[in-house]
Amino acid sequence: MKFYADRVPVALRQLITDVFVVIWVFVWLRIAFWIQDIVEKLAVPGEKLESAGTGIATNLADAGGKVGDVPLVGDELTKPFTGAADAARSIADAGRQQQEFVGQLALILPAVAVAVPLALVLFLWLPWRLLWIRRAGVASAVRENPAGQDLLALRALTSQPLTRLARLGPDIAQSWRAGDPAAVAALAELELKQLGLRGRRR
The missing domain is CATH 1.10.287 (Helix Hairpins)
Known part of the structure; x- marks a missing residue:
């Protein structure tokens, strides 16, 4: 908690x-x-x-x-x-x-x-x-594992404003569908930032 x-x-x-x-x-x-x-x-x-x-x-x-x-x-x-x-x-x-x-x-x-x-x-x-x-x-709890990163990225795609998503690139959704690790990480970071949390530890 x-x-x-x-x-x-x-x-x-x-x-x-x-x-x-x-x-x-x-x-x-x-x-x-x-x-x-x-x-x-x-x-x-x-x-x-x-x-x-x-x-x-x-x-x-x-x-x-x-x-x-x-x-x-x-x-x-x-x-x-x-x-x-x-x-x-x-x-x-x-x-x-x-x-x-x-x-x-x-x-x-x-x-x-x-x-x-x-x-x-x-x-x-x-x-x-x-x-x-x-x-x-x-x-x-989920930000440290790849599956959790994917969930956070999906959450960002469904809940973040379009203006924020567009800053990540016009093809961010397509990159996520293709499983691009950089796109997934960027989307997960966007969702974590919205919550005031730090991203995944490198």
Whole structure:
């Protein structure tokens, strides 16, 4: 398996691209965590609301219980405290709901923020990089034997632009069909150069 080209300019470009992609992913992950921290701070008012509502409801319920002990009018005096305690519980519930909503946002917003950058890496850069690794690995493995040279030459004939092939001579395809070693070597060298690899060792 070959991760980088033999030729320095191509290898340097690949290395810079790989480093950039790693930094790109790291930066967006940091942004996602930053968004999560900011959103989670929005839950603080909900926490205070829940705490205050629960505390008020408890105190009102206790007070209502004590007032309820008053003979004859205890039940009548308890009703306002009960109603106020229920209202305080509603406030506490609103605080809990707000915290749940913020918790969902704290998951969704960072995921959305990081989804597009990661999708670019996974669906654009990574397939291109893996394709080069596979092609370069095969090419570097076969370049040292004559049959491999012939395969590389055939690959060059089928995939290289006509302008590059024409530079090798107008009869390059005919020379390859005739098994001309120089033509085969030139075509194989062209394909290896396209991949950023050095030619066959002399």
